[in-house]
Amino acid sequence: MYRNKKINIAIVGLGNIGINLYSHLIKNKKNIIKKNNINFDIKYVSAKNKNKKRKIKIPKKKWLKNYLQAAKLKDIDIVIELMGGSQGPAKKLVFTAIKNGKHVVTANKALISKYGDILSLLAEKKKVNLEFEAAVAGGIPIIRTLKEGLIANKAQRIYGILNGTSNYILSNMDKLKIDFKSVLEKAKKLGYAESNPNSDLNGEDVKSKIQILSSLAFNCFINKSKINLEGINNIDDIDIINADNLGYKIKHIGLSEIENGKLIQRVHPCLIKKESQISNVNGVLNAVIIEGKPIGKFVLKGEGAGPGPTTSALVSDICSVLRGNLKFPFSVSHANRKKIAPLDISNKIFSSYLRLDVIDKKGVLSSITKVLSKNKISIKRLIQNPFKGKKSASIIIISHKAKNKNLVKCINQLNRNNFILKKAKFIRIEEI
Numbered sequence: 001m002y003r004n005k006k007i008n009i010a011i012v013g014l015g016n017i018g019i020n021l022y023s024h025l026i027k028n029k030k031n032i033i034k035k036n037n038i039n040f041d042i043k044y045v046s047a048k049n050k051n052k053k054r055k056i057k058i059p060k061k062k063w064l065k066n067y068l069q070a071a072k073l074k075d076i077d078i079v080i081e082l083m084g085g086s087q088g089p090a091k092k093l094v095f096t097a098i099k100n101g102k103h104v105v106t107a108n109k110a111l112i113s114k115y116g117d118i119l120s121l122l123a124e125k126k127k128v129n130l131e132f133e134a135a136v137a138g139g140i141p142i143i144r145t146l147k148e149g150l151i152a153n154k155a156q157r158i159y160g161i162l163n164g165t166s167n168y169i170l171s172n173m174d175k176l177k178i179d180f181k182s183v184l185e186k187a188k189k190l191g192y193a194e195s196n197p198n199s200d201l202n203g204e205d206v207k208s209k210i211q212i213l214s215s216l217a218f219n220c221f222i223n224k225s226k227i228n229l230e231g232i233n234n235i236d237d238i239d240i241i242n243a244d245n246l247g248y249k250i251k252h253i254g255l256s257e258i259e260n261g262k263l264i265q266r267v268h269p270c271l272i273k274k275e276s277q278i279s280n281v282n283g284v285l286n287a288v289i290i291e292g293k294p295i296g297k298f299v300l301k302g303e304g305a306g307p308g309p310t311t312s313a314l315v316s317d318i319c320s321v322l323r324g325n326l327k328f329p330f331s332v333s334h335a336n337r338k339k340i341a342p343l344d345i346s347n348k349i350f351s352s353y354l355r356l357d358v359i360d361k362k363g364v365l366s367s368i369t370k371v372l373s374k375n376k377i378s379i380k381r382l383i384q385n386p387f388k389g390k391k392s393a394s395i396i397i398i399s400h401k402a403k404n405k406n407l408v409k410c411i412n413q414l415n416r417n418n419f420i421l422k423k424a425k426f427i428r429i430e431e432i
């Protein structure tokens with residue numbers, strides 16, 4: 001016998017994700033009811049343009065006059081926000097829905113990374129669930145894993161490949177030996193990159209995701225400052241080839257760790273040994289790795305975005321709400337979430353890959369080594385590749401470990417020299 005109450009759902013936003021979710025819930029309704037032992041209905045939907053042609057026809061009676069009605073009508077139990085954006089309608093809808101005692105499911109990492117703390121406190125006060133599994137790593141159930149499966153653990157570090165678009169670009173630059181621009185065009189044609197892929201390429205998307213993951217892994221409030229943020233825009237195909245020749249792959253990672261009681265969050269490309277598990281996560285795949293006690297190292301890998309994987313995560317959230325039980329959005333109650341001070345990476349130690357395209361003349365190498373030694377950076381390996389027919393060369397240096405601030409200072413000083421033909425490259429080497 002199913003529990004008597006029927007749960008009414010409103011889906012707001014019927015774009016890439018919303019329409020896929022709607023169609024999945026319609027097709028799999030019976031199965032979902034069976035699995036959760038409770039009946040539900042998609043009572044209402046909303047989108048910006050009611051007359052837009054969509055993949056599936058939606059009965060007229062389901063359309064709300066205005067998206068905000070989803071947060072106000074008495075006969076709605078769960079609001080699913082799939083509009084996106086950290087401000088405007090998405091923010092208004094989620095805040096109003098929770099204030100009015102409705103459960104909320106969202107895939108909106110921008111909103112959660114910005115307002116997650118205040119929203120979760122509000123949800124706690126209003127005794128409703130706020131679920132956002134789809135906001136991080138698409139189909140990979142990392143949030144529920146942190147909140148439930150790994151509850152016994154004390155996390156030390158959480159990191160991963162968290163953006164499918166940038167991973168697709170880096171791994172195809174490597175596989176096809178073509179440049180960034182050509183792969184980006186290909187990714188756009190295949191639908192792996194949006195027409196405006198800025199937040200994927202400049203690391204902003206990963207930053208939101210790592211902020212949410214840190215908060216769940218370390219039971220702390222969302223930390224918004226001192227985050228090192230670098231995207232993949234400056235990676236050249238020659239860097240990928242050089243890395244390959246040296247035994248590395250270039251990957252874009254988001255990483256969060258506790259060091260001396262402080263939280264370090266960083267997003268940047270890095271060289272990783274080819275044998276590492278994370279080096280072999282290619283294409284649009286994502287991977288998240290948690291290091292903690294007593295589990296040790298735990299890896300989750302899968303499709304990080306797209307309608308299918310995102311729908312999988314959303315349905316998991318909807319089922320969690322249908323089954324009942326109140327859960328704290330960030331695993332523990334507001335009172336038990338900690339304030340952890342952030343720490344920037346200036347004193348963190350990295351070995352690094354440096355590439356200097358220089359005029360090939362006497363004295364250049366000694367000038368370079370002088371700048372390095374002035375900044376306490378010692379050379380582990382140096383390769384000089386002359387450019388055929390030109391009086392110039394590419395110098396590749398693998399440095400021993402040095403402080404991040406010294407590496408950055410060194411690069412800035414090198415860039416001021418006339419013998420540098422193109423802005424020097426600096427990519428950290430990561431032992432993960």
Ligand SMILES: NC(=O)c1ccc[n+]([C@@H]2O[C@H](COP(=O)([O-])OP(=O)(O)OC[C@H]3O[C@@H](n4cnc5c(N)ncnc54)[C@H](OP(=O)(O)O)[C@@H]3O)[C@@H](O)[C@H]2O)c1
Binds near residue numbers: 084
């Ligand atoms: N795409 C992915 O692979 C993916 C993966 C994980 C998470 N997400 C997240 O999922 C969310 C939705 O992404 P998406 O790719 O589906 O976006 P999308 O294709 O741009 O769809 C956005 C939807 O919101 C509707 N909308 C915009 N403003 C509105 C308003 N004022 N009132 C009512 N509806 C409004 C649009 O209506 P119209 O259709 O009428 O224009 C559209 O249906 C975002 O938070 C995104 O970050 C996406």
